Amino acid sequence: MATNGDQQATPKPPPNPSPLRNAKFFQANMRILVTGGAGFIGSHLVDKLMENEKNEVIVADNYFTGSKDNLKKWIGHPRFELIRHDVTEPLLIEVDQIYHLACPASPIFYKYNPVKTIKTNVIGTLNMLGLAKRVGARILLTSTSEVYGDPLIHPQTESYWGNVNPIGVRSCYDEGKRVAETLMFDYHRQHGIEIRIARIFNTYGPRMNIDDGRVVSNFIAQAIRDDPLTVQAPGTQTRSFCYVSDMVDGLIRLMEGDNTGPINIGNPGEFTMIELAENVKELINPKVEIIMVENTPDDPRQRKPDITKAKELLGWEPKVKLRDGLPLMEDDVRTRLGVPKNK
Ligand SMILES: NC(=O)c1ccc[n+]([C@@H]2O[C@H](COP(=O)([O-])OP(=O)(O)OC[C@H]3O[C@@H](n4cnc5c(N)ncnc54)[C@H](O)[C@@H]3O)[C@@H](O)[C@H]2O)c1
Numbered sequence: 001m002a003t004n005g006d007q008q009a010t011p012k013p014p015p016n017p018s019p020l021r022n023a024k025f026f027q028a029n030m031r032i033l034v035t036g037g038a039g040f041i042g043s044h045l046v047d048k049l050m051e052n053e054k055n056e057v058i059v060a061d062n063y064f065t066g067s068k069d070n071l072k073k074w075i076g077h078p079r080f081e082l083i084r085h086d087v088t089e090p091l092l093i094e095v096d097q098i099y100h101l102a103c104p105a106s107p108i109f110y111k112y113n114p115v116k117t118i119k120t121n122v123i124g125t126l127n128m129l130g131l132a133k134r135v136g137a138r139i140l141l142t143s144t145s146e147v148y149g150d151p152l153i154h155p156q157t158e159s160y161w162g163n164v165n166p167i168g169v170r171s172c173y174d175e176g177k178r179v180a181e182t183l184m185f186d187y188h189r190q191h192g193i194e195i196r197i198a199r200i201f202n203t204y205g206p207r208m209n210i211d212d213g214r215v216v217s218n219f220i221a222q223a224i225r226d227d228p229l230t231v232q233a234p235g236t237q238t239r240s241f242c243y244v245s246d247m248v249d250g251l252i253r254l255m256e257g258d259n260t261g262p263i264n265i266g267n268p269g270e271f272t273m274i275e276l277a278e279n280v281k282e283l284i285n286p287k288v289e290i291i292m293v294e295n296t297p298d299d300p301r302q303r304k305p306d307i308t309k310a311k312e313l314l315g316w317e318p319k320v321k322l323r324d325g326l327p328l329m330e331d332d333v334r335t336r337l338g339v340p341k342n343k
């Protein structure tokens with residue numbers, strides 16, 4: 001089988017880092033940009049980065065799917081800054097690391113304005129690579145398991161090139177992320193930029209938008225509201241769900257380590273959508289109905305990460321099992337919906 005992920009060029013030395021890095025008037029010695037930091041994964045990443053007093057964190061977000069509410073505990077903190085910024089426009093700041101997450105992730109949202117989604121992935125990633133090049137920052141891209149498309153290899157290893165429809169309704173996202181990965185490697189090979197690529201598999205947890213449309217947030221909100229759980233046909237399609245704290249741990253290890261990736265970060269526990277609905281029903285609302293509804297085009301039929309690389313190269317593997325993570329997310333969704341456990 002052909003491989004694509006392991007080609008490591010001899011990188012040119014990166015440009016000099018920001019001269020401000022060692023300026024004595026700075027308390028912090030690492031200034032980190034998180035694009036998309038007002039979103040679900042981004043805001044948890046910010047929480048973790050802010051725990052380290054050496055870090056100064058800047059979030060750039062256009063609030064398309066994210067919210068200031070996710071960052072409210074940091075607004076006003078001296079080591080934190082929030083900028084309303086669209087990554088399709090250049091950003092001129094001085095940073096040491098860039099976690100580049102900005103991109104709508106829920107299929108409903110990324111299909112809502114597909115041209116904007118692909119611009120975000122292509123022009124947005126170009127702009128962030130341009131910034132990384134100018135200031136000598138290391139940049140991490142949150143790519144996706146969707147680069148494998150409807151995979152013909154199972155579980156998916158990083159060396160698999162994928163089976164993606166280039167002209168389908170999901171292509172703005174799948175192909176957008178594939179181009180973003182290409183840009184990352186081209187900047188690495190051509191300009192010596194220090195890159196990291198994470199291929200994230202389905203992630204869930206507190207702060208997901210309740211009306212986000214993704215399956216875990218849908219099922220939990222439906223169970224709490226006594227609405228039927230909407231399994232999209234045929235229901236035998238599989239996904240592997242990673243709890244957000246595990247994801248954040250994996251992203252930080254990747255950024256801090258020596259490997260460019262791409263590296264799969266996800267939980268290999270694999271469930272059909274019917275099994276997921278049954279778990280939500282049992283754990284959250286045993287009386288709720290499960291119904292079958294129509295699916296959307298190009299829905300991948302199976303997905304499970306091979307995490308051998310993450311284990312070996314990052315010393316990472318997920319700790320939170322689905323049945324432990326679902327109740328943690330339930331508590332958060334109940335609080336936001338204002339529906340206590342024993343209503
Ligand atoms: N959650 C998952 O299961 C999953 C899986 C694979 C990959 N990812 C990737 O992880 C990243 C974060 O996903 P998430 O689940 O937190 O999604 P999210 O929608 O909650 O967060 C995305 C954030 O990016 C912002 N954004 C979107 N377009 C922007 C633009 N043009 N300029 C500036 N900000 C913009 C949004 O406002 C939001 O705050 C995305 O890159 C996504 O592709 C997520």
Ligand SMILES: O=c1ccn([C@@H]2O[C@H](COP(=O)(O)OP(=O)(O)O[C@H]3OC[C@@H](O)[C@H](O)[C@H]3O)[C@@H](O)[C@H]2O)c(=O)[nH]1
Pocket residue numbers: 105106107144145146173200201202213214215216218219230231232233237239273295296299300
């Ligand atoms: O109410 C629902 C919603 C979704 N589903 C099914 O659940 C599965 C997962 O769908 P989601 O919308 O949660 O997410 P997908 O796996 O399709 O895409 C996700 O993959 C990885 C990331 O890059 C993105 O966060 C997103 O694109 C699909 O098979 C879908 O058909 C349901 O059965 N019922």
